[in-house]
Amino acid sequence: MPGTVLITGCNRGIGLEMTRQFAADGWRVFATCRDPAQAGGLHALEGEYPQLEVHQLDVTDYDQMAQLAEKLGDQPLDILVSNAGYYGPKGTLFGRVDREEWRKVLEANTIAPYMLAETFCDNVAASERKVIAVLSSKVGSIADNSSGGGYIYRSSKTAVNQVVKSLSVDLRERGISVIALHPGWVKTDMGGPNALISAEESATGLRGVMLGAGMDLSGHFMNYDGSEIPW
Template sequence: MVSKTQKHVLITGTNRGIGLGLVKAYLNDGWRVSACCRSPEDAIELTSLMELDDDLVVYGLDVTNYDEIQSLASALKGVPLDLLINNAGYYGPKGVSFGNTNVSEWEKVFTVNTIAPQKMAEAFHPNLCLADTACIANMSSKVGSMEDNHSGGGYLYRSSKAALNSVTKSQSLDLAEDDITVVALHPGWVLTDMGGPNALIDIEASVIGLKRILDTISPLNTGEFMDFSGQEIPW
């Protein structure tokens, strides 16, 4: 169980990459970590951390399965949650040009990147309300910025992150009375399976920056869209 003084974070998409990096960072900082991924049996590095740290619990969760989300919320009923990081994401096919959009893939990208963070926020809202101060961090992307779009294309992923930014803004307004801070974060172009080999920063640099932001965030920041270095990104 989470003690009254120990901070508690729930992170999705923790089997690898940024999600796994965030799990390690919060464990190192003494937090209780609820780590979620679709197939824990395949997440060897993640699950092996439970043998080293009692503050980690790994849950099997497909964020597109809303019954599973509700089941996890029921299992954690009454447990305060200081931070919800909606990190799970899906890029879909790359290099999608005008005239070549695959509708079924587009729906999948939206389901993971846009709808799931909203359903997670709704399901764990009671837990967030139990914390003294709480925050929802939605992992967005700079490509979701309308103003920063100078190249076109990227229809599936780009539009899903733009929509997530809209969800974030609405959440920040709707949850303000509950003292829940909500932000959209761009982790940078990171050397992960999604980011590819040409990315500019490694996972550690991204995680350090993201955690630094979340450690110092306040209600004054609610509704903001920032990159891992703390720079505000235009909508």
């Protein structure tokens, strides 16, 4: 049965495609992005699906996040998807790390997903499905790191994986399943043209994992194809 989902970072890429797929399946979708005025693709979907609402949200603006929570009130959220993120500068090899950019990436990729969960956990707890999904990345897997480098983005995703694990423990009594998701290497602005899969394939897989995310998956790091990734 369709439910209600809130997704961040919906102006393009995986977020936009997830929005389209959920809406096409009859879900009520709260889709957020930093600048709705520039999100032409998102507004096109809004015109096509009456149960889709677009809201402005910079996930690092916690006052704005609180205002959105106030707007939604006690609206149950079956799935809360922390999708918005920031890659930061490329080529962050040893000796070439920009500390200020590192702080920005940690804010967007690690602190903001925690704040999203804290802000909307009551809405999730009031729903039937009770799922919080955080878009992580396989490059955050310590066990999988054999190439080094990537200090900024890697560390932000490793850190958010720990956030997911702690949330899964702290929210278990409320029946909320919290999972970390790897979307694959996706042909988006972030993934680039040489990536292996389309946003459609990634979103389809991610939705399948989220829709099957009972308490047995809570605290796990899952690939978009349903396989588990080592921490």
